Amino acid sequence: MKARLTAPNPQxxxxxxxxxxxxxxxxxxxxxxxxxxxxxxFIDPNTNKxxxxxxxxxxxxxxxxxxxxxxxxxxxxxxxxxxxxxxESLDIQTSAAKKGESLLDTLWNLQAMQADMFVIxxxxxxxxxxxxQHVAPGVHVLNAGDGQHAHPTQALLDMFTIRxxxxxxxxLKVAIVGDILHxxxxxxxxxxxxxxxxxxxxxxxxxxxxxxxxxxxxxxxxHDIEEGLKDVDVVIMVRLQNERMKSALIPSEKEFFKRYGxxxxxxxxxxxxxxxxxxxxxxxxxxxDSAVADGPQSVILEQVTYGIAVRMAVMSVIMSNAAQLTxxxxxxxxxxxxxxxxxxxx
Amino acid sequence: xxxxxxxxxxxxxxxxxxxxxxxxxxxNPKMIGIRTGGEWIARELHKRMxxxxxxxxxxxxxxxxxxxxxGLNPEIKPSDIPWEVEDQHLILVxxxxxxxxxxxxxxxxxxxxxxxxxxxxxxxxxxxxxRELPLQADVVGMQLACSQKIKATGPDPIKIIISEPVEVTx
Numbered sequence: 406m407k408a409r410l411t412a413p414n415p416q417x418x419x420x421x422x423x424x425x426x427x428x429x430x431x432x433x434x435x436x437x438x439x440x441x442x443x444x445x446x447f448i449d450p451n452t453n454k455x456x457x458x459x460x461x462x463x464x465x466x467x468x469x470x471x472x473x474x475x476x477x478x479x480x481x482x483x484x485x486x487x488x489x490x491x492x493e494s495l496d497i498q499t500s501a502a503k504k505g506e507s508l509l510d511t512l513w514n515l516q517a518m519q520a521d522m523f524v525i526x527x528x529x530x531x532x533x534x535x536x537x538q539h540v541a542p543g544v545h546v547l548n549a550g551d552g553q554h555a556h557p558t559q560a561l562l563d564m565f566t567i568r569x570x571x572x573x574x575x576x577l578k579v580a581i582v583g584d585i586l587h588x589x590x591x592x593x594x595x596x597x598x599x600x601x602x603x604x605x606x607x608x609x610x611x612x613x614x615x616x617x618x619x620x621x622x623x624x625x626x627x628h629d630i631e632e633g634l635k636d637v638d639v640v641i642m643v644r645l646q647n648e649r650m651k652s653a654l655i656p657s658e659k660e661f662f663k664r665y666g667x668x669x670x671x672x673x674x675x676x677x678x679x680x681x682x683x684x685x686x687x688x689x690x691x692x693x694d695s696a697v698a699d700g701p702q703s704v705i706l707e708q709v710t711y712g713i714a715v716r717m718a719v720m721s722v723i724m725s726n727a728a729q730l731t732x733x734x735x736x737x738x739x740x741x742x743x744x745x746x747x748x749x750x751x
Numbered sequence: 752x753x754x755x756x757x758x759x760x761x762x763x764x765x766x767x768x769x770x771x772x773x774x775x776x777x778x779n780p781k782m783i784g785i786r787t788g789g790e791w792i793a794r795e796l797h798k799r800m801x802x803x804x805x806x807x808x809x810x811x812x813x814x815x816x817x818x819x820x821x822g823l824n825p826e827i828k829p830s831d832i833p834w835e836v837e838d839q840h841l842i843l844v845x846x847x848x849x850x851x852x853x854x855x856x857x858x859x860x861x862x863x864x865x866x867x868x869x870x871x872x873x874x875x876x877x878x879x880x881x882r883e884l885p886l887q888a889d890v891v892g893m894q895l896a897c898s899q900k901i902k903a904t905g906p907d908p909i910k911i912i913i914s915e916p917v918e919v920t921x
Binding site for chain 2: 439447
């Protein structure tokens with residue numbers, strides 16, 4: 406008997422469809438495009454407005470933010486409201502966990518409140534996987550950022566923004582600049598760009614802010630920003646994650662801006678019409694100049710708007726997959742019953 | 752099975768005449784087709800009536816009442832209503848009126864865009880005996896029995912074949 410080479414992906418159901426969204430690692434192109442295409446449908450093509458729809462009426466979603474967040478938490482909440490779900494946002498930081506309750510006890514207590522879906526952000530890598538392992542069947546988990554591991558919905562909304570602005574991701578050269586080492590967003594962005602077959606992914610930053618062997622991620626490494634920005638279609642700036650740095654990895658923020666900050670002059674090295682992105686929060690004068698952040702090539706605020714549509718899409722696709730699985734199981738059961746009836750009749 | 756090839760052009764001509772008459776008291780109407788079959792029919796009626804405003808198209812996938820049973824249609828596309836709905840006389844077009852659930856979903860979606868002055872419902876084919884909700888069309892191309900099956904292809908040309916089981920007597 407052949408040994409199984411890879412473990413089954415814990416975020417896929419028996420039909421190979423998403424039941425949780427924990428990471429983009431191990432997903433196929435069709436998983437991502439299904440979400441991106443669905444997100445497209447939530448946007449009114451004439452006004453760019455995102456409509457409210459009754460899709461998740463009667464479903465209960467709990468937002469568990471063990472780590473501070475403004476943008477992600479707010480866009481998740483808006484997305485849930487636009488899907489007409491019942492939502493509860495729990496201030497976990499100042500409640501049970503602070504009193505010493507274990508994550509598992511917190512989960513079981515919340516599950517007893519009949520949640521259909523948990524959206525979880527946690528400072529520990531793997532927290533969302535842990536939740537997914539222990540939730541009851543039929544309950545879904547979305548990772549809203551865990552430690553340095555993954556931030557899949559942010560990467561998906563970045564891909565959606567690129568697609569909206571550039572038509573397709575295939576054939577694009579994308580540069581990611583800044584603190585690559587500590588960023589969960591960058592890990593997920595690189596995975597998404599690889600799955601969607603971007604022509605070239607470049608990472609630009611000082612050696613101290615890059616992982617030890619970045620080339621294994623399938624990226625081209627640049628330590629000189631001017632060299633790295635040449636001819637790219639998309640520039641993604643990322644924040645210095647000071648809160649995750651265990652020692653001084655750069656001489657100073659001023660020095661970092663001097664060597665790696667995105668200025669108008671440096672942006673001119675990219676392709677004409679290249680777009681500038683940033684997952685936020687932005688530090689003006691540290692990784693990006695205000696003239697660029699607010700300039701005509703910046704799509705930073707559109708990323709935030711599209712984040713709502715993409716999060717609506719993730720939640721609807723996951724709930725839709727659950728409905729299809731239930732339907733499939735009912736059909737299988739019916740078929741098995743019919744077979745028994747046939748046998749009995751013979 | 753007995754098959755019947757429908758003369759869609761003749762039906763559409765008659766429907767547009769009925770519709771023009773129906774809309775006499777409802778000035779400057781705007782038309783919406785329900786994707787996909789309804790959009791095909793709406794395009795033809797829109798052309799025949801020479802309506803000045805662009806045709807609107809809605810996809811009712813997010814409004815269906817069976818989402819929790821069958822999930823989303825993977826072919827879903829954005830709805831596109833390129834004008835204000837508020838206080839407008841609308842003509843809502845579909846290819847088939849069956850249980851009435853699609854029309855209910857379409858009305859819900861339209862009301863999320865605004866409160867129209869009126870909605871006139873137009874369908875090419877109507878299976879009245881199969882209705883599950885209290886809805887009826889204002890203009891109908893052809894009435895069908897519940898037992899009749901429909902095969903439609905389009906959009907150019909729109910072709911409808913109706914088939915019905917033939918009773919075999921020995």
